[in-house]
Amino acid sequence: xxxxxxxxxxxxxIKEGKGTLDFGHGAFTGVYSFRSRFEDGAGTNxxxxxxxxxxxxxxxxxxxxxxxxGFMPDYIDATAHVTVAPRDGGFTITKSHIVCHGxxxxxxxxxxTRHAETAKTKCPVSQAxxxxxxxxxxxxxx
Numbered sequence: 375x376x377x378x379x380x381x382x383x384x385x386x387x388i389k390e391g392k393g394t395l396d397f398g399h400g401a402f403t404g405v406y407s408f409r410s411r412f413e414d415g416a417g418t419n420x421x422x423x424x425x426x427x428x429x430x431x432x433x434x435x436x437x438x439x440x441x442x443x444g445f446m447p448d449y450i451d452a453t454a455h456v457t458v459a460p461r462d463g464g465f466t467i468t469k470s471h472i473v474c475h476g477x478x479x480x481x482x483x484x485x486x487t488r489h490a491e492t493a494k495t496k497c498p499v500s501q502a503x504x505x506x507x508x509x510x511x512x513x514x515x516x
Contacts, residue, residue, distance in 0.1 A: 378397075379397065380395065380396070380397035381395060381396050381397065382394070382395040382406075383395070388408055389408045390408075391407070391408070392405065392406075392407045393405065393406045393407065394406075395418075395423075404417060404418045405417040405418070406418050406419050406420070411458075421456040421457075421458050421467065422456070424454075424456050424467065424470070424499075425453075425454035425455065425456040425470065426454075427499050428454040428456070428470050428472065428497070428499045428500070428503070429452040429453055429454040429472065430452070431497045431498055431499035431500070432452045432454070432472050432474070432493060432494065432497045432499070432500065433450045433451075433452040433474075434497075435493040435494075435496050435497040435498075435500075436450050436452070436474065436476070436489065436490055436493035437450060438493070438496075439489045439492050439493045439496065440478060440481075440489055443489060445478050445479075445480060445481050445489075446478070446479075447476050447477065447478045448476075448477040448478065448479070449476060449477050450474065450475075450476040451474065451475045451476065452472055452473070452474045453472070453473045453474075454470050454471070454472050454473075455469075455470070455471040455472075455473065456469070456470050457469040457470075457471075467503075467506055468506065468507060469506060469507040469508070469509065470500075470503060470506055470507075470508050470509075471508075471509045471510075471511070472494065472508070472509070472510045472511070473511045474490055474510065474511065474512045474513070475512075475513045475514075475515060476490075476512070476513075476514060476515065477514070477515040478514065481514065482514070483513075483514045486512055486513075486514040487512045487514075490510055490512035491510060491512075494508060494510050
């Protein structure tokens with residue numbers, strides 16, 4: 375399996391500084407700052423990027439779990455809400471709450487939730503976040 379790479383550069387102090395990041399061989403380039411992380415400033419932040427990783431990994435894991443069980447999803451929409459909070463003079467990521475909606479023919483809501491819970495634990499990003507509270511809300515579209 376390949377090793378993936380992301381790059382970040384920070385210039386200046388924590389509050390007045392600014393950063394840039396890039397990954398995906400130029401597919402994404404963005405800016406981040408203290409304001410974009412802890413206030414309402416323009417740009418992205420590590421929690422959004424972690425959320426993007428978690429949501430996309432979960433959606434793929436759920437597709438795998440459903441496929442292994444004989445179901446083919448029409449779609450899986452996943453959003454991860456990542457929370458950062460002060461701790462011990464610094465900050466820690468305390469939670470990632472995944473909200474998932476999907477459409478899968480031949481599967482009932484209970485089955486969808488059961489497969490989503492399995493995907494939550496099998497998702498490599500969920501595994502990397504061991505020690506973080508990971509919750510799930512799964513809804514099957516009619």
